[in-house]
Amino acid sequence: MLAELPLGQPIPCSVSADGEGLDLQGALVPHPTCSFYMRVSGHGLRSHGIHDGDLLVIDRSVEPRSGDVVIVAHRGAFLLRPLRCEGEQWLLEPQRAGEGVIVLDLESFDRSGLFGVVAHAVHHLARSPSQRR
Template sequence: MRSLPPQVPLPPRQGAAALLCLLATEAVSAGFPSPADDYVEGRIDLNVELIPRPLSTFFMRVSGDAMRGDGIVDGDLLVIDRSVDPRPGMVVVAVHAGAFLLRRLARRGTGLWLVASDGTSPPLVLTGDEGSGADGSGADLWGVVIHAVHHLAGAPSRRR
């Protein structure tokens, strides 16, 4: 992955407090319902669960709905790891025309493209180490999205 200077400062890691949340013993069924147990397994640290490599991990908010077909919408919170090797099929953050861009990495023929899932945004060619094409239509990879936090109705973001 091409190394670009970070656009946001690294979060503090020395002495960062653990974020402990309750963890239920049972998984929630997304198919046929199962009897619920009122037991709590213990606590999990969301820093450990969501941030496997703290020194290369960044958070970003989504602006726009170009990835709504993937369930990622305006206002969602992304966890991005710059150390993950990007592969086709992954959702990535790229830099295009000096701005961050959220797209899915896709292979088309011998090239790599950045494709939106809204059905209207045009795909962009992913450039190599030589930088953007002469017409400025290319983009460079910045990081791989490893988690997306999506706020559902009734549970608004604290930011809003």
């Protein structure tokens, strides 16, 4: 037996003059002046739905919460990590086995080190034409 999925109606990708269609950038980037794109390199956050090669939409206007995946500037590099709050302490969870938790020391680490919260991860499900051969 085949299951029916409630998909709704298809929406054209291009927006017509009368406003019909979907503005994908408007849907994914509600705060364009506070948002950035970044490309993922690595497989460490597959359990969070983020894959190697994904395009991330980073929103700097979102107040981070425990459980969010964030981008942090740390020791001269950008880190992509899940954020966890334990009491008054903020922690960056390890990405790979053998890595330690990074404690965010609020006295030496200010909000400027938190680059933003990952709002969306866009990844391909179909193989690209070059992979179909």
